[in-house]
Amino acid sequence: xxxxxxxxxxxxxxCARVAAESELSKYSFTVVIEGxxxxxxxxxxxxxxETEVIEYRDGGGGTTIFLPGNTKYSPVRLTRAFTGxxxxxxxxxxxxxxxxxxxxxxxxxxxxxxxxxxxxxxxTNAWPRKYEGPTLNAGGTDVAIETIEIVHDGLQMTRxxxxx
Numbered sequence: 001x002x003x004x005x006x007x008x009x010x011x012x013x014x015c016a017r018v019a020a021e022s023e024l025s026k027y028s029f030t031v032v033i034e035g036x037x038x039x040x041x042x043x044x045x046x047x048x049x050e051t052e053v054i055e056y057r058d059g060g061g062g063t064t065i066f067l068p069g070n071t072k073y074s075p076v077r078l079t080r081a082f083t084g085x086x087x088x089x090x091x092x093x094x095x096x097x098x099x100x101x102x103x104x105x106x107x108x109x110x111x112x113x114x115x116x117x118x119x120x121x122x123x124t125n126a127w128p129r130k131y132e133g134p135t136l137n138a139g140g141t142d143v144a145i146e147t148i149e150i151v152h153d154g155l156q157m158t159r160x161x162x163x164x
Contacts, residue, residue, distance in 0.1 A: 028113070031078055033106040033126075038087060039080065042145070044108055046076040047121050049155050075149050076108075076123065082134040082144040092131040092148060101127045106150075117160040124154030 031038045052069030078088075095102050103125040110119045129151045134144030 029108055029110045031106065031108050033091070034104045038078070039085075041078045041080040043079040044076065045079075046074040046149075047108070047155065047157075048074045050074075073152055073155050075129065075151050076126075077147055077149050079145055079147045082146040088128075088146055088148045089131060089133070092128045095128055103127050103153075119160060120158045122154075122156045122158065123150065123152040124156070126150050126152035 029044060030040055031044070049071060051071045054067040054069045056065045056067055057063070058065060104127070106123045106126055108121040108123070109117055110121075112118050127150065128148050130147075130149040132147040132149075134146050136144065
C-alpha cells in the first residue's frame with residue numbers, strides 16, 4: 001500500500017511540474033520578497049485596503065458627520081502550482097512558525113499581455129502568517145496547489161509610466 005501511494009504521489013508531483021512549466025507563459029504577475037523573486041503565481045488575492053467610518057453626531061443640529069477611522073489591510077494570498085520547490089515552506093518556517101517574525105517589504109508586479117509592466121503593489125512590514133500545502137489525491141487530475149498568506153502594515157499601488 002505504501003509503495004502504491006508513493007508512486008501515486010511521485011506521478012502527481014511530476015504532473016504538477018509539467019503543468020506548471022506549460023502554464024508559465026499565461027502568468028501576468030511576479031512576486032518579489034526581500035529582494036528575491038518568489039516566482040510566478042496562479043493567483044494573488046487580498047490587494048485591498050479599507051478605512052473604517054466613525055459616525056459623529058453633532059449635538060446642536062442633529063447632523064451626522066462621517067470621519068475616517070482606522071485603516072485595515074487585507075491579508076494577501078499567493079497561490080501557485082506545487083512543484084516540489086520548498087521556498088514558500090522554508091520562508092514560513094523560518095519566520096512566523098518560529099515565533100520570531102521578521103518583517104520585510106515586497107512587491108507584486110502586474111504585466112500586460114505583451115509583458116510590459118502595468119503596475120506594482122508594494123507591501124510594507126509584511127510577514128507570512130499561514131502556509132497551505134497541496135491536497136494530495138493520487139486518483140485526481142487537478143494540479144497540486146500551495147498557498148501562502150501574508151499580513152502587512154501597508155499597501156501602495158504605483159502605475160508604470162505610460163499606462164492610462
